[in-house]
Amino acid sequence: MILVQNLTKKHxxxxxxxxxxxxxDGGELVVIVGGSGAGKTTLIHALVGAEKVDSGSIKIDNYEINKLSTSQVQAYRRRIGIVFQDYKLLPKKTVFENVAFALEVSGHDKAFINQRTTEVLKITGLEERRNSFPRQLSGGEKQRVAIARALVHAPELLFADEPTGNLDPENTAALAKLFLKINKSGTTIILSTHNKEVVNILGGRVITLDKGKLISDKKRPTTK
Ligand SMILES: Nc1ncnc2c1ncn2[C@@H]1O[C@H](COP(=O)(O)OP(=O)(O)OP(=O)(O)O)[C@@H](O)[C@H]1O
Ligand SMILES: [Mg+2]
Incomplete structure (x- = not known):
């Protein structure tokens, strides 16, 4: 599903x-770890087409990511889900509207939008918060809205850069379990973190970056 070859980027x-x-491969859950400045965000940005690399290639399905034009990047982005650390929610829209918005812009009808949005709010445990505004939510809830929004168009591939970075341990664990559930339902996930608890909960495959180099790539058993 994803083939990354000899990526190099310099500043x-x-x-x-x-x-x-x-x-x-399709269905995998890959955790990218490494200290601050190791290159995790840069790698995820390259994978979602937000940053160009200097050499090497990224093939995702039929897309050659590093060679896409701006409009092709937009088309590719509509097929994937992206969750960033700073939620980027729309402050004047409710939870429901923030999530539904992603479907409205792609022109789905109202009944479908309502049904699908309700479904992802359920998956992310936000049903009771559907009419709240972002300012009324905790950090964990906001991050779950960001995840719901990334999932609403049912992407096969979900990217998350440090999605638990701003959360307390309890919310962090709950969120890691949510990613595990999303992966078990068939979504391929690539997630960066420097939280050991997240790595332990997710188990699976861990890619370690150190100063821009990939120094290990291992499968781990899940402990939870
Ligand atoms: N626009 C830029 N110009 C110059 N250097 C940059 C730029 N963006 C990132 N870097 C450098 O690239 C390196 C990798 O940064 P990156 O944000 O990918 O690390 P990271 O692993 O995500 O770190 P963190 O855990 O702190 O989020 C860092 O040394 C950073 O200073
Ligand atoms: Mg980062």
Missing amino acids: GKQTILEDISFKV
Whole structure:
């Protein structure tokens, strides 16, 4: 599903990603770990087409990500889900509207939007919050809205960069379990974190970056 070959990216003289290669099959859950500045965000940005790399290639299904034009990147983005650390919710819209919005812009009819939005609010445990505004939510709830929004168009592939970065341990664990559930329902997930508890809960495959290099790629048993 994803084939990354010899990715290299530099900023001036600093090498941010150095000769990164890996392959991800459909249905996998891949956790990317590494210290601050290791290149996790840069790698995820490259995978979602938000940042170009200097050399190497990223093939995702039929897309050659590093070569897409702006309009092709937009088309590709509509097929994937992306969750960032800073939720980027629309403050004047309710939880329901924030999630439904992603379907409205792609022109679905009202009945479908209502049904599908209700379904993802249920998956993410937000049914009772559907009429709340972002300012009325906790950090964990806001992050779940961001996940619901990324899932609403049923992407096969979900990217999340440090999705538990702002959360307390309890919310962090709950969120990690939610990602596990989403993966078990068939969605391929690539997620970055530097939280050990998240890695333990998710188990599965862990790719470690260190100063832009991929230093290990291992499958781990899940402990929870
Ligand atoms: N636009 C930029 N210009 C110059 N250097 C940059 C730029 N963006 C990132 N970097 C550098 O690239 C390196 C990797 O950054 P990146 O944000 O990918 O790390 P990270 O692993 O996500 O770190 P964190 O855990 O702190 O989020 C860092 O040394 C950073 O300073
Ligand atoms: Mg980062």
